[in-house]
Amino acid sequence: MEELSCKTVRPTLWDYSARLLDQTDLAAVESHLDSCRECDRYLTDISSMRNGFRHLPVQSVPPLLQTKLQVRASRERSRLLLRLNPGEWLRDMMYRALISFYRFLRPYAVPATG
């Protein structure tokens, strides 16, 4: 078996610690690790880092953000529904025009009623 250099072995150690190497590479890397103390220490560092990544806590989404997302979703769904259905869109525009008209009349209507 061909003896590997440290420079060749080190980039493969992450996959080695994740058990992703095939049998041939595995044997070559293990043979190198048996004889090289530096790479063995390097492997310990790599394994600690991998382990650390796997145990990083998952951040939970804040409740306020969840609510904001629900509101946005609801708003976007309404917009899409209006776009998909021209009749709905026309009715929506009519209601908007009516509301604007009532708002316009309010300053005159209230004094008129006494």
Place this chain on the structure above:
Amino acid sequence: MFEVPVADYSLNLNAQLTSEQQANLEDQALISALQRAEPGAYETLIRRFQTPVYNLAWRLLDNPADAGDVVQEVFLKVFRNVDHFRGDSSLRTWIYRIAVNESHNKRRWLFRHRKGETGIDDAFPSEDNREAPLVDSSESPFDFTMNREAQLLLEEGLAAISPAFRTALVLREIEELSYEEIAHVLEISLGTVKSRIVRGREALRYYLANRLNPAGAVGIPGPVKWAPEAEHAK
């Protein structure tokens, strides 16, 4: 309390389908439901992706408030552009691509606008901390403290390395995307993805070794700087 209806888009058509094929079918069902504005489809999308997108943005920006802004922008873009989604990549890859781009935009914005700012948030306990429930951890207090220290150190290391390396590392090691998926998300070649991951791991290892043993990081190669020109020259 009012419960938002959540539609179930999981399919049980054929037990022989691989998990990847099944995921693709579920994605397609969800996308067409979104395009038809079906009730429950938006909530399903949010429930499925809010935590991964929030965590991705949180790790890329290292600030919960900014991550929250990015998550809102990401979902808004997804809702508005789902019509144009052609299915060239998986739904997850597409959403992650938007999240990475939005996070980069946010970071650029913060770099320009928050240069001279000094935060006062650290002086007060955050709302999250006040609301954090007490958890009965099965670890001993010593193990808990040691693990927490290690996590903080790793988070600190991730925040310290170049953003290009950090993004690739987070997608690979935390989000567990394949190299091909990362290439799609970042819109770079497979070789560049592998190179960034290897160099990112090395930069992180160097950082951690220096933090743990500042006096004698002997024989450890120096930190790798990200040089976009060098990558394009390959």
